[in-house]
Amino acid sequence: MRSGGRQSTGIKDTMHWIYGRHAVLAAMANPRREIQRLIATPQVLENTALGNHGLLETMSRSDMDAVLSRYDRDGATHGGIAAYAAPLSAPSAETLLKPEGKSVVVVLDQVSDPHNVGAIMRSAAAFGARAIMAPERNAAPITGALAKSASGALESVPYLRPTNLSRALAMLKEWGYWRIGLDGDAEAGLAEASKFDRIALVMGAEGKGLRRLTAENCDLLVSIPMSGAIESLNVSNAAAIALYELSRS
Numbered sequence: 662m663r664s665g666g667r668q669s670t671g672i673k674d675t676m677h678w679i680y681g682r683h684a685v686l687a688a689m690a691n692p693r694r695e696i697q698r699l700i701a702t703p704q705v706l707e708n709t710a711l712g713n714h715g716l717l718e719t720m721s722r723s724d725m726d727a728v729l730s731r732y733d734r735d736g737a738t739h740g741g742i743a744a745y746a747a748p749l750s751a752p753s754a755e756t757l758l759k760p761e762g763k764s765v766v767v768v769l770d771q772v773s774d775p776h777n778v779g780a781i782m783r784s785a786a787a788f789g790a791r792a793i794m795a796p797e798r799n800a801a802p803i804t805g806a807l808a809k810s811a812s813g814a815l816e817s818v819p820y821l822r823p824t825n826l827s828r829a830l831a832m833l834k835e836w837g838y839w840r841i842g843l844d845g846d847a848e849a850g851l852a853e854a855s856k857f858d859r860i861a862l863v864m865g866a867e868g869k870g871l872r873r874l875t876a877e878n879c880d881l882l883v884s885i886p887m888s889g890a891i892e893s894l895n896v897s898n899a900a901a902i903a904l905y906e907l908s909r910s
Contacts, residue, residue, distance in 0.1 A: 680805045681812070684809050696745065699711070701742040703719055704741055740809075754794070772795065772800060785904060787814075836859070839860055841857070841881050842876050852906070
């Protein structure tokens with residue numbers, strides 16, 4: 662989000678692979694998604710209705726591994742199906758988040774693991790969050806691993822990438838959002854946030870939590886009450902619990 666409210670997606674308009682059955686089928690069902698190539702193993706085709714698709718290329722699993730390994734050096738757990746697609750155009754933050762009414766947006770402070778971001782996106786879709794917002798730098802980009810972890814939610818939950826997170830949080834405040842930071846050491850419980858209709862749920866990086874400046878830009882820090890058997894939750898698990906709780910209010 663630049664000065665004057667202009668918002669940048671922070672993602673170049675480049676083609677990328679989406680893999681995993683749920684992620685690919687959701688992308689194919691999305692009329693806004695441009696797909697240029699579709700590959701699948703014969704085993705997957707036996708259980709899907711893709712046999713007559715004009716873009717379909719049938720490949721062995723080893724050939725698919727070779728194709729996708731050039732895209733994902735860690736190895737793509739593709740599940741036998743993948744689509745080569747253009748990224749979705751993200752709406753402006755102002756258009757999406759400024760309109761009045763009850764709203765929850767998840768703000769991720771340098772959460773870099775694509776599997777965690779994908780899982781958070783899935784929870785955001787399940788519990789009705791309007792969007793996920795993450796800084797342009799030091800955050801998980803859209804990759805096949807993120808799309809697979811999101812299990813189709815990438816097609817329905819906008820992933821906004823402001824250039825400056827502090828400025829984005831200030832803009833959300835102007836639009837009536839209470840900026841609620843999730844912090845394991847906070848004295849206030851998560852239930853304190855349920856009284857607000859417009860919430861920016863701010864979550865920190867894996868292991869490190871919220872950065873000091875980000876925490877200072879929050880209106881309230883809350884924690885998830887736990888028994889004490891464990892010290893903390895994975896960020897995606899914490900997001901799922903928080904979003905469920907907020908959806909009930």
